[in-house]
Amino acid sequence: MSVYxxxxxxxxxxxxxxxYGAVIGHLGGLRRNPRMVEAAVGAVHGTSACVVLAxxxxxxxxxxxxFQFSYVATNASRAMPVSYKAAAVWGGMAGSMLxxxxxxxxxxxxxxxxxRHRLPRLVPHAASVLLTIMAFFLVVMVFSSQPxxxxxxxxxxxxxxxxxxxxxxxxxxxxxLYLGYxxxxxxxxxxxxxxITARLGTEWITAMRKWALVPFMFLTIGxxxxxxxxxxxxxxxxxxxxxxxxxxxILPWFVGTAFLHSIMIQEKRGxxxxxxxxxxxxxxxxxxLGTFVTRSGIIESVHAFxxxxxxxxxxxxxxxxxxxxxxxxxWRADLLTTENRLESFVSRESAFLFNNLLLLGIAxxxxxxxxxxxxxxxxxxxxxxxxxxxFNQVNAPLxxxxxxxxxxxxxxxxxxxxxxxxxxxxRMPLAVLLLAGVAxxxxxxxxxxxxxxxxxxxxxxxxxxxEMWRGTRARMRSQGxxxxxxxxxxxxxxxRRYGGYxxxxxxxxxxxxxxxxxxxxxxxxxxxxxxxxxxxDYRITYRGGDIEQGPNYTATVANLTVTERNGTPYRVRPExxxxxxxxxxxxxxxxxxxxxxxxxxxxxEAFDPATGTSDITLxxxxxxxxxxxxxxxxVVGTLISLSSPRPGTVxxxxxxxxPAAAASA
Amino acid sequence: xxxxxxSLLGLWVLLGAIWLAVWPLLGDGSALRPEAEIDxxxxxxxxxxxxxxxxxxxxxxxxxxLSDEDHREIESRLKGRTVEVMRRIETARPTAGRTxx
Numbered sequence: 001m002s003v004y005x006x007x008x009x010x011x012x013x014x015x016x017x018x019x020y021g022a023v024i025g026h027l028g029g030l031r032r033n034p035r036m037v038e039a040a041v042g043a044v045h046g047t048s049a050c051v052v053l054a055x056x057x058x059x060x061x062x063x064x065x066x067f068q069f070s071y072v073a074t075n076a077s078r079a080m081p082v083s084y085k086a087a088a089v090w091g092g093m094a095g096s097m098l099x100x101x102x103x104x105x106x107x108x109x110x111x112x113x114x115x116r117h118r119l120p121r122l123v124p125h126a127a128s129v130l131l132t133i134m135a136f137f138l139v140v141m142v143f144s145s146q147p148x149x150x151x152x153x154x155x156x157x158x159x160x161x162x163x164x165x166x167x168x169x170x171x172x173x174x175x176x177l178y179l180g181y182x183x184x185x186x187x188x189x190x191x192x193x194x195x196i197t198a199r200l201g202t203e204w205i206t207a208m209r210k211w212a213l214v215p216f217m218f219l220t221i222g223x224x225x226x227x228x229x230x231x232x233x234x235x236x237x238x239x240x241x242x243x244x245x246x247x248x249x250i251l252p253w254f255v256g257t258a259f260l261h262s263i264m265i266q267e268k269r270g271x272x273x274x275x276x277x278x279x280x281x282x283x284x285x286x287x288x289l290g291t292f293v294t295r296s297g298i299i300e301s302v303h304a305f306x307x308x309x310x311x312x313x314x315x316x317x318x319x320x321x322x323x324x325x326x327x328x329x330x331w332r333a334d335l336l337t338t339e340n341r342l343e344s345f346v347s348r349e350s351a352f353l354f355n356n357l358l359l360l361g362i363a364x365x366x367x368x369x370x371x372x373x374x375x376x377x378x379x380x381x382x383x384x385x386x387x388x389x390x391f392n393q394v395n396a397p398l399x400x401x402x403x404x405x406x407x408x409x410x411x412x413x414x415x416x417x418x419x420x421x422x423x424x425x426x427r428m429p430l431a432v433l434l435l436a437g438v439a440x441x442x443x444x445x446x447x448x449x450x451x452x453x454x455x456x457x458x459x460x461x462x463x464x465x466x467e468m469w470r471g472t473r474a475r476m477r478s479q480g481x482x483x484x485x486x487x488x489x490x491x492x493x494x495x496r497r498y499g500g501y502x503x504x505x506x507x508x509x510x511x512x513x514x515x516x517x518x519x520x521x522x523x524x525x526x527x528x529x530x531x532x533x534x535x536x537d538y539r540i541t542y543r544g545g546d547i548e549q550g551p552n553y554t555a556t557v558a559n560l561t562v563t564e565r566n567g568t569p570y571r572v573r574p575e576x577x578x579x580x581x582x583x584x585x586x587x588x589x590x591x592x593x594x595x596x597x598x599x600x601x602x603x604x605e606a607f608d609p610a611t612g613t614s615d616i617t618l619x620x621x622x623x624x625x626x627x628x629x630x631x632x633x634x635v636v637g638t639l640i641s642l643s644s645p646r647p648g649t650v651x652x653x654x655x656x657x658x659p660a661a662a663a664s665a
Numbered sequence: 666x667x668x669x670x671x672s673l674l675g676l677w678v679l680l681g682a683i684w685l686a687v688w689p690l691l692g693d694g695s696a697l698r699p700e701a702e703i704d705x706x707x708x709x710x711x712x713x714x715x716x717x718x719x720x721x722x723x724x725x726x727x728x729x730x731l732s733d734e735d736h737r738e739i740e741s742r743l744k745g746r747t748v749e750v751m752r753r754i755e756t757a758r759p760t761a762g763r764t765x766x
Contacts, residue, residue, distance in 0.1 A: 017682060035690055038689030042686040042687070046681075049681060052678075421729060
């Protein structure tokens with residue numbers, strides 16, 4: 001028996017265990033039967049083991065060129081480097097589903113491991129929900145999109161992976177995005193468990209905060225990797241084209257970010273219980289929708305590489321998720337009623353609520369623009385698309401308003417901001433806002449959004465600095481330490497809070513990069529060897545072209561020398577690559593000279609070997625590097641926040657033990 | 666030969682997966698956690714949450730985001746709840762100890 005025969009068996013056994021565990025988990029939870037509960041937790045680990053085995057076998061089949069499998073023959077070829085063969089596992093539909101299941105297996109097992117003693121009443125139901133999600137993906141792989149389906153014959157070579165995907169950023173992008181998508185399954189599962197058990201206080205919210213931060217971080221990384229891939233691989237000079245698949249990947253990020261902020265209000269004030277339930281259900285549903293959009297081909301897109309006929313299956317599952325969640329929320333509506341009311345519109349609660357509304361407003365605008373072609377076709381028979389201008393015009397003002405709230409939220413008082421609080425916390429940041437705005441205009445910025453981004457970013461930075469300073473000063477007083485060690489101690493002791501502020505600093509950088517890239521300059525030229533052309537402060541000399549042979553492609557290369565303001569010349573070599581096997585596709589490999597405040601970007605459009613002439617597009621992208629730097633800072637901030645210890649500190653316990661002892665005496 | 670070893674290894678993984686899901690229903694249940702111990706763990710977790718919340722509250726107060734009145738009121742409420750939870754822990758501890766011991 002070939003070892004690969006175990007692949008489909010592993011999927012079948014995994015499916016059986018997932019269904020068994022999904023049933024027994026709910027039964028065990030409802031009957032408070034510890035044996036059943038343990039069996040459900042065991043089923044999670046068992047299903048995970050089956051999925052890991054299936055994934056390992058499929059990866060081995062790719063790496064060792066097992067072209068008797070239809071999926072391997074379609075997505076790999078002998079000439080591909082081993083690293084791309086391993087990445088090609090998720091290059092198509094069946095492998096993507098297996099990757100989803102693999103990531104879910106990791107999250108589900110880890111969640112059971114960490115929470116089974118902390119949330120014993122919720123765990124059995126959460127295990128059931130996670131296993132139901134797992135069962136869905138296993139059903140797709142067992143009945144519809146089978147990764148181990150055999151061909152009647154074994155081809156000599158495979159068709160190979162789409163050349164556009166043969167890029168290390170694209171190899172890393174799907175796993176990161178899936179770690180983001182799938183991670184939302186855990187807070188969703190515990191939210192459903194909280195609804196079933198009627199334990200709707202802060203218990204599940206507090207326990208799930210970190211489980212929400214992890215997918216937030218991976219969605220941030222995944223979206224940035226996808227943007228970076230688009231920037232360097234698609235050869236159009238931009239990083240975000242409002243493509244349906246890009247939009248589907250960013251939708252759960254916006255709603256999940258709203259969730260991460262609004263759970264703070266529930267933790268502190270017992271408010272927004274129902275809202276938080278709605279947000280987590282919406283976030284999870286959007287992850288399924290994102291996978292559906294990518295894999296169904298419902299909306300034409302450059303990303304719809306693996307369009308298949310599983311759209312109906314996905315839509316059915318999505319409908320089930322929304323229907324069951326809505327029914328549960330409806331059933332528990334009385335218990336989801338808020339303990340406290342909003343006391344003032346000038347308060348932290350109100351700022352967070354506006355933050356939520358803006359994040360959801362942006363998400364809705366993106367959703368509407370993305371699905372409008374589909375909606376218009378359903379109702380009018382005509383497919384009407386909205387392009388980047390729609391998304392930019394709607395989202396720019398909403399995003400800039402959101403930027404302002406990034407500054408307001410952390411410093412405004414809870415419940416009701418007094419005049420004293422407003423003066424104390426906003427006087428300095430508002431002065432900085434005004435100064436920055438005036439400086440931006442004086443420096444020649446005329447576009448309103450650019451001035452607003454500069455002024456509001458300065459405001460946010462000022463609030464963060466003020467917060468850090470006040471916290472440091474308080475610690476200096478209480479601990480008697482110096483400023484530097486107090487600051488380090490402050491961040492170390494309050495990693496959740498200050499990690500969040502660092503994420504906000506990253507957001508400022510991303511805003512700076514996006515606003516700067518709006519001032520892009522572009523020029524096209526047909527150049528013969530020795531020709532010179534200028535764009536911005538750059539002078540470009542064309543040194544002729546070459547034809548080079550890669551491992552599985554042939555490349556035409558243009559040799560350019562770029563000089564900025566008579567500085568040291570820098571060589572850039574944009575390429576066009578032709579992949580002769582399988583899909584016979586040409587890709588553009590752009591050349592980028594990245595600087596702190598400007599990217600020089602060159603695209604080779606065409607090269608004529610007979611005359612040596614090249615058609616080149618040259619682009620100058622201001623501030624673009626800051627998008628990637630900002631993303632990195634956001635990730636660092638999230639990691640700091642994630643590293644915060646579990647609730648409870650020795651110092652405070654000691655303080656509270658005394659009154660407790662007194663009270664019991 | 667390698668293929669056979671790998672196949673056997675894969676089969677062991679599948680059998681192990683099934684065993685993980687089935688053994689709790691087959692065993693005598695002695696390794697399972699008693700209900701009283703679960704209740705105690707929940708109370709301990711609740712106490713830890715309240716303690717962390719008081720710590721956060723103090724930082725909000727120190728950085729000017731809570732008035733004196735609000736700080737006093739919320740802290741008093743949180744401390745009251747913490748004391749109540751700690752009393753329940755004291756009551757639950759002997760029961761949990763008996764059940765697990």
